[in-house]
Amino acid sequence: MAAVATAGAVVAVTAGVALTWPRPDAPTPPPPAxxxxxxxxxxxxxxxxxxxxxxxxxxxxxxxxxxxxxxxxLRERGFSLRFTQTAADPETTTVLRYGPAAIGAAHLMRAELHGDVTMRFDPAHRDKAVDVILAPSFDRLATPTEINQNLVTAGEPTAPPQC
Incomplete structure (x- = not known):
């Protein structure tokens, strides 16, 4: 009985080593994703x-x-405004810089501005504020009719690829 048990243990250990022993012809598993x-x-x-x-x-x-x-x-139109005269880097067009929490707000703000506006999504911009960087080419806000037209033309806000 002892000989049978010892032989069984030897077979089990040998099989385990054979299965786990690296073989040069075997493909290596891919690194974890x-x-x-x-x-x-x-x-x-x-x-x-x-x-x-x-x-x-x-x-x-x-x-x-x-x-x-x-x-x-903008204050008269009812926006919550943190006005600052801190100069941003000079821009050629007005820029709206916003993060994930302000996509809809930036979409609405884009409709409020007349002329060329560059939309800049920044995933690291974690608060819900929209930065409005006014460039020398900025001349005025949109009229109520222009705002409505801009909103219709733009359609619903869409998620940037990072979302």
Missing amino acids: AAAPTPLNCVLTLPSEPADVELRVLNGGVPAARLQSTAVA
Whole structure:
């Protein structure tokens, strides 16, 4: 009985070693997949009113008087405004910089601006504020009719590829 048990143990150990022993002809298993990046919480809904949109107005080269008058007009339209005269890097067109929590707000804000506007999604921009960087080419806000036309033309906000 002891001889049978010993022989069984030897067979089991030999089989286990043979199965796990590396063989040069066997393909190596692929390395473990990298962890998928955490998806961003992207907010695509349009704000129900301008007070729900938080703005930071930055000078991207626009004259100071136009910067001031635009800030006043945005406040009069009901936007929550953190006005700052801190100069951003000079821009050639007005820029809206926003993050995942402000996609819908940036979409609405784009409709408020007349002329060329560059939309810049920044996944690292974690608050819900939209940075409005006014360039020298900026001349005015859109009229109510232009805002409605801009919203219809733009359609619903869409998620950037990072979302």
